[in-house]
Amino acid sequence: MASFYVTTPIYYVNAAPHLGHAYTTIAADVMARHHRQRGDDVFFLTGTDEHGEPVALAAEAAGVTPRELADKNAERFKALAPVLNVTNDFFIRTSDPEHVKAVQEVLTKVKDNGYVELGTYEGWYCPRCADFKSEQEIVDGDRCPIHLIELDWEQEENYFFKLSKLQDRLEELYAKHPDFVTPSTRRNEALSFIKGGLQDVSLTRGKLTWGVPVPWDEKHVFYVWFDALLNYYTALTYAKPGQDLREEFWPASYHLIAKDILKFHCVFWPALLMAADLPLPKHVFVHGYLLLEGHKMSKSLGNVLDPFEVIDKYGADALRFYLLRDVSFGQDGSVSTADFEKRYESELANDFGNLASRTIKMVLRYRDGAVPQVEPDPTLQPDFEGLQDRVSALVGRAELTPALEEIWQRVRRLNRYVDEQAPWKLAKEEGRAADLDRTLATLVEGLRVVTVLLYPWIPERAATLMHALGAPADVELTDTNPALSLATAKLGARVPTHVTDLDPLFPKQQPPKAA
CATH class of the missing domain: 3.40.50.620 (HUPs)
Structure with a gap:
């Protein structure tokens, strides 16, 4: 060790x-x-x-x-x-x-x-x-x-x-x-x-x-x-x-x-x-x-x-994410409330939070929460190949902002995959059950991989999501938990068997009411 x-x-x-x-x-x-x-x-x-x-x-x-x-x-x-x-x-x-x-x-x-x-x-x-x-x-x-x-x-x-x-x-x-x-x-x-x-x-x-x-x-x-x-x-x-x-x-x-x-x-x-x-x-x-x-x-x-x-308003994970996302670690950079709120809304609430909510809700709706036990879509494998090693090498050099960008590119890729595959259409078409199974399994597994990799930046919300992806609710998710091991951050390494519903990971903030 x-x-x-x-x-x-x-x-x-x-x-x-x-x-x-x-x-x-x-x-x-x-x-x-x-x-x-x-x-x-x-x-x-x-x-x-x-x-x-x-x-x-x-x-x-x-x-x-x-x-x-x-x-x-x-x-x-x-x-x-x-x-x-x-x-x-x-x-x-x-x-x-x-x-x-x-x-x-x-x-x-x-x-x-x-x-x-x-x-x-x-x-x-x-x-x-x-x-x-x-x-x-x-x-x-x-x-x-x-x-x-x-x-x-x-x-x-x-x-x-x-x-x-x-x-x-x-x-x-x-x-x-x-x-x-x-x-x-x-x-x-x-x-x-x-x-x-x-x-x-x-x-x-x-x-x-x-x-x-x-x-x-x-x-x-x-x-x-x-x-x-x-x-x-x-x-x-x-x-x-x-x-x-x-x-x-x-x-x-x-x-x-x-x-x-x-x-x-x-x-x-x-x-x-x-x-x-x-x-x-x-x-x-x-x-x-x-x-x-x-x-x-x-x-x-x-x-x-x-x-x-x-x-108090947004949670610790949102602050952790913003500080290492908006300003490249190692350089000077301006911070502001407006930039924080924009990053929170566009990336945490929309890119990641919405991906998690959509994926889980579709598995609940179309498969009663049971994740199809099939191989992830091979067309997505090249996007994830070597990701774990690249993130590890960057963090090992304290290049925390580029490491986060590597992960976020895959968050965006999974969102595009949802739009490309359109599971809601597959669910309505005769003879497409296998395609729907593969799409759902791929989304759940891809979501699991990026969540494991994101855990150091957003540990509280990542742990919440991992429980929704099947980690036992009575087991505390710590850095040394096998479910969060970096060795599992590969597509197809550990496809979850079931999912449970969860509240929005990063709730959208309501604008203040007019006086």
């Missing part, structure tokens, strides 16, 4: 979760569910980043302690996962004492290996990014390119991480493993940063108290980014009490991140692991921004959409 370990970034607790957080978490969940369908042993990690200046400043503004703010908002992030139908195996908080201990151990090893020295830092600093900015990263003279606020000029005594000593090893990593960072545009961006010449960076902060204490100097705490980056590794030391999961799951298969934290995950993170003599993750996938009115959705900019509101 292969192992698959996928992570999201850990999210700052300086405010409540928004749609941008849901986006990355849903993407990771699609990958985790798909790999469970393959039969892989999966570990899926998400959590919250609770130290550093952004949290301390937000707590001060709210009149509470950093711990109180962290406790409050960590629970809000935890609550988001089940609402999104997300199946993470562990939720890490960087205030966990086990994480703190492991961070101190790893960074002490980095120091012992000769990659830490005391010095004085002077330069531009963004308190919202918790990041020191180089001259190349500044816009409009002294502004943060992400938050558009004026930067602070900081000067303080810090311990430095000797990033410059690892420049050659990082360049070698990128040369030998061109898929370490994907997509290629993000790889090129990271490599350009490295080849531009790496400077040593602050490992600790002397002016803060809210952070992981430095064991060799109590006047300092570790710079929040180094504390946070280590969560992917430290979580495996205590996620399951009494077990050390590092041997099975480290190095990670995929870290999913947004492009604003590329420098930390694609440069600092591998360098830190090298300095600690730890294996490097296999892949870092960098996705773009969800844009609203031309800007990245951000708590600090105040332009966010509430995922809870969308879910």
Whole structure:
């Protein structure tokens, strides 16, 4: 059995979760569910980043302690996962004492290996990014390119991480493993940063108290980014009490991140692991921004959409589908309520929902719910040949939008097949019973195949449909259920024997009544 370990970034607790957080978490969940369908042993990690200046400043503004703010908002992030139908195996908080201990151990090893020295830092600093900015990263003279606020000029005594000593090893990593960072545009961006010449960076902060204490100097705490980056590794030391999961799951298969934290995950993170003599993750996938009115959705900019509101009206599956369908995963893309409603109506309600309803109702009407046990129509086989392998290969590279398009092409093909065969006409014609049997069996089997493949994107509605297609009603449909195994996602692999009626999978929304 292969192992698959996928992570999201850990999210700052300086405010409540928004749609941008849901986006990355849903993407990771699609990958985790798909790999469970393959039969892989999966570990899926998400959590919250609770130290550093952004949290301390937000707590001060709210009149509470950093711990109180962290406790409050960590629970809000935890609550988001089940609402999104997300199946993470562990939720890490960087205030966990086990994480703190492991961070101190790893960074002490980095120091012992000769990659830490005391010095004085002077330069531009963004308190919202918790990041020191180089001259190349500044816009409009002294502004943060992400938050558009004026930067602070900081000067303080810090311990430095000797990033410059690892420049050659990082360049070698990128040369030998061109898929370490994907997509290629993000790889090129990271490599350009490295080849531009790496400077040593602050490992600790002397002016803060809210952070992981430095064991060799109590006047300092570790710079929040180094504390946070280590969560992917430290979580495996205590996620399951009494077990050390590092041997099975480290190095990670995929870290999913947004492009604003590329420098930390694609440069600092591998360098830190090298300095600690730890294996490097296999892949870092960098996705773009969800844009609203031309800007990245951000708590600090105040332009966010509430995922809870969308879910209350349309359900979690509709949100999951839209985010990975409308915006190609890996690129920037605009989202809007109007686009969401259009995609919901045309694809979920009409293409898929209507296909499911029509197919089941015709089997109920013409065969009393019994699915004819005949071979699917061979004319449809070429359309489904190799589909499972193509979807698997795309998801394996975190290309989630193209994978969804591969499946959706078959949803549309099945709809065309209904129109081509016109079962309602076959039912009225003498001597066409065998043709009707083949058509109904083909539609049910094709519907089953696309439903198995769609399960990682729309797990709740896919499970509902699988029950209507004959899966026992008293059996919970999980990713590891044989009925959802990726091995069965082939036309003719498992023709259902009967169907039962079901309500519309994606009910059409009624327009608001006029006042």
